[in-house]
Amino acid sequence: MNDAAMTPTPNDCDLPRRRADFATLTEAIDYAAASEKGLNFHDMRGTLERAYPFAEMRDDALAMARRLVASGVKKDDRIALVAETGPEFAALFCGCVYAGAWPIPLPLPTTFGGKDSYIDQLAVQLESSDPMMLLYPAEIGEMAGAAAAKQGCEGIDWESFATRPHPECALPEAAPDDICYLQYSSGSTRFPTGVAVTHRALLNNLAGHSHAMNVRDDERVVSWLPWYHDMGLVGCFLSPIANQVSADYLRTEHFARRPLAWLDLISRNPGTTLSYSPTFGYDICARRISSQSHVGDRFDLSRWRVAGNGADMIRPDVMQGFVNAFSEAGFKASAFTPSYGLAEATLAVTVMPPGEGIRVELVEEERLSGTPRDLSRPARYRAIVNCGKPVLDMDVEIRGENGAVRGDHQIGKVWCRGPSVMHSYFRNQEATDDCLVDGWLDTGDMGYMADGYLFIVGRAKDMIIINGKNHWPQDIEWAVEQLPGFNHGDIAAFSVETENGEEAPAVLVHCRVSDPDERIRLRDQIADKVRSVTGMSCVVELVPPRTLPRTSSGKLSRAKAKKLYLSGEIEPLDLRHAA
Template sequence: DSLIREAAGDAGAGVVLTHDELHALPASGDVAPFKRDEVAYIQYSSGSTSAPKGVLITQKAIIANAHGIMNHGLDISENDRAFSWLPFYHDMGLVGFCLTPMLCQMTVDYLATPAFARRPALWLKLMSDNQSTIAYAPSFGYDLAARRVNGGASELDLSHWRAAGIGGDMVRADMLSEFAERMKAAGFDEKAFVPSYGMAESTLAISFDTLGKGIVVDNVDRAKMKLSQKAVPVSGREILLKPERVRSFVACGKPMPGHQLEVRGNDGKVLGEREVGHVMIKGPSLMAGYYHNEEATRAVIGEDGFLDTGDMGYLLDGQIVLTGRAKDLILHNGRNIWPQDIEWSAEQLDELRSGDVAAFGVEDENGEEQVTVLVQCRLRDSEKREALRRDVARVVHQSAGVECNVVLVPPRSLPFTSSGKLSRAGAKKDYLAGIICEIASDSQTPQMMAAAS
């Protein structure tokens, strides 16, 4: 006891009690009811575009968000059984698969996040065994699981999975289509996909697409979006004949009841359908502010109560379609370039995987942003590395119409947030600081490459 008290005292603990001393204390009265506006917990944002901030979530915000998830987004019933490998320090894991299930008394089976990372296919195996009906993951989670199952889908039974939610990052239609195709033998119905939109500043959920509908892909003219900031739809013929001119997005549904969503221009005016602008939200799920950061709070919450999410997007029949993060946008020769366009096109190359590419703008001596593309390279042969560099430059030019500086870096160089999102801001910072270094064709030995991978 003395050793513990001494250590606790050094740590600044005001009170130190043993179990016996604690049980000897007189019983207290009834637990005081919580107040609606009191802070329940501090949720740190993912920090994908800036330093993480402490988001103050109140009791009423939790109840409002959970109510929307239960009754609107997922229509949870007594017959549902959820499954989650999402970490509890992330809002999707904490609110979506811990607090909400407790409030509606829904059974949840958990798989530790590190266990999923080691064996992604175990997620689907356990869902099959437990006949799970609800599960969520970012797009990359579906991609990892599908690639690891290989030919064993016929041994699984995913026919009970009625709500396969996607959130936490941009929804990738290509990854989801591949997952649905591979899991068809397991009885998975692609109409179970539920694209969603959310963020820590709104407790978790903002919008859900309609249950039982699957994903709705909106194909728009890439060049017109860059020049006019309008999502102009293209015909099926154009998609087939000129796919490089098409950009595809997934609709993420309408806001939950009691919540509002608007898309505004740089002047603050509300935009019409298919006009790309800043996504603004308002409702009972919003945070009380950022912990000990009134300046940052005022920067995102206006006098009208709307919060600037930092996301860009447009409305399609009342549904929100996200196009990317405002801070990630690259301004090159007067054009807006989305880094996702560059990254996703490069990752289609056989030598690369999802998460291997980070694109951002770097100012030159004239103050103009030049496109820089960091590529995690596993190739050891110098000629193959140079071929990869040329291939990346080629597909980037085809998809985005720009010349770029392709920088090959060792595997595991790119930083990711605690929720698994690529941190482009972190990648840019580390690159400019010399923390992420280019692979030199004549100085990086095979042994060094093997150690990095």
């Protein structure tokens, strides 16, 4: 590798910045390629492995596009890509777009589940998207190849694909209303479904990022987010291209092993930094550093201007823990930039104006659940995070069950409308009609507006309704997390039908103790804690660590946890011999 490849791409260049004001992604790539900026890939310790200027990425993408055409790929064919963070995926994704095909980013294997479950997951998404071929890294060839064979599409590792001939040929010209790619939503609100995103929708949302965050000329993006999830793909891969920003990447699995490498990379960043993470990323870093001293000697987070937070419910207590841990390193609480979005809106719906930080409102739990206050019990409050203002061209409304628009501080379903709302769910008209009405998208989330800002309170489909009273599962899960020994993501709450036919809350909890008597005490302690929150008895099941299922973006999947529990696939630890 030449020395130039070991020098990061620069922050500045003479090319005038354009804020994603392009008609198509191919036009955006062509423009970015005229700059010296690009993508930079780092190893687990944050050492630069490959600098990949946009010009080189474009050349590789065009060669990939010609290989696809030579392989028989036509306009509007689908090409599934296992989304490993690296130059190969970047070139293939852009190559598909140049060829007029629709790239479909699919997840890498995770440590959760096993080989068979990954093959099954890929096969389900391949069946849904019906691609012509699946391209993947050679190291997962056995699993990816099995999934491709199961679906009946061609499976080939991308090293082998890169050796195919790429003769000169005419490539189709993209139009703004053509489908650009298919994005599989994480499945936290609905069963994972392919979201069809047009060039127009994508570029509008990418312009929204740049305007909402007021991207500066000396800015750099630093990211460990996976490229199969909308926040990683759109926010941290496609947005730097369309807004001409150099970016530095750690692979997600490297972040999982060495989370502080993320902050090391930010510390070495010569410019101001844009970097996003779900709540759990900040939580992991704060926990890792808690036992270390001299934080200010190792890290310099003073140039971290936009510390984005999204993709799951934002926890003010966790964010405060991060501030406590890293203020000595120059991190400013005002850098936190909460946001709200979903794949069905391409990505961003609302973003907090930079510099305003995290702002919360304390709301009575009875108001959140829409049930009358029990005057015999003291009022309980939950801190609700302000997720910011609608991005460029986006309208947001809060609606009641009858569809009527609600006023400020009135909780209801969150609806949004704008050019970046999805075209459709691919080949699923019923699901499309279920959430798209007269151009408005029913997000499936609950929230309220106040002075032009959006506050998210939870997901409508997760609501636990018992004896006519509504309970948010987050409230139950957060209560259990306050007990010693539990981490974010150790608890899943949902409702089940008991033997007498009544509904009751059920709580599945990762258990790390082996002593039978300790397990009994732990179960009773959890039951008491839930009773103090809900006023009712619950079913508590202790399960082995790493049992609770996750969505593709790493979020807890309550719906899948319930399904696996009821089907017997999640087996609780046996406590009978200890009773």
